Amino acid sequence: LxxxxxxxxxxxxxxxxxxxxxxxxRLDDMSSACASMRVGALNIKAARATARxxxxxxxxxxxxxxxxxxxxxxxxxxxxxxxLCDTLSARWPDLSEKIMCxxxxxxxxxxxxTQGGWNRLADNMATNINLLVTELMSGDEDYD
Numbered sequence: 001l002x003x004x005x006x007x008x009x010x011x012x013x014x015x016x017x018x019x020x021x022x023x024x025x026r027l028d029d030m031s032s033a034c035a036s037m038r039v040g041a042l043n044i045k046a047a048r049a050t051a052r053x054x055x056x057x058x059x060x061x062x063x064x065x066x067x068x069x070x071x072x073x074x075x076x077x078x079x080x081x082x083x084l085c086d087t088l089s090a091r092w093p094d095l096s097e098k099i100m101c102x103x104x105x106x107x108x109x110x111x112x113x114t115q116g117g118w119n120r121l122a123d124n125m126a127t128n129i130n131l132l133v134t135e136l137m138s139g140d141e142d143y144d
């Protein structure tokens with residue numbers, strides 16, 4: 001489950017890019033969803049940035065609102081920021097073992113809302129998604 005905090009489209013981007021990368025690497029048993037602390041409409045700039053990777057965000061569906069039940073239903077909750085990891089871990093301490101940050105650095109919507117900013121964010125997201133898929137393919141249980 002990919003989760004963002006502001007409904008900007010980051011969780012949708014990550015989820016769609018993850019499913020595409022998993023499929024490309026024949027990880028056919030992978031599933032994914034997206035959720036947000038604030039659900040919003042599809043972010044067109046995020047969708048365009050994701051399309052540069054031949055990934056269509058619109059087929060995935062709108063993100064769900066984050067809930068304990070939703071988080072409990074998934075093996076891993078991948079947050080876009082460390083702050084969000086801390087928030088969810090404090091809210092649901094029993095789930096904290098499976099809450100982690102997608103990247104080494106926080107993934108946030110561009111400060112200046114330009115297509116170029118979203119494209120750079122998609123590039124950074126793709127790098128993090130590819131690292132995640134590589135870890136899954138290696139079968140390393142100690143990934144964090």
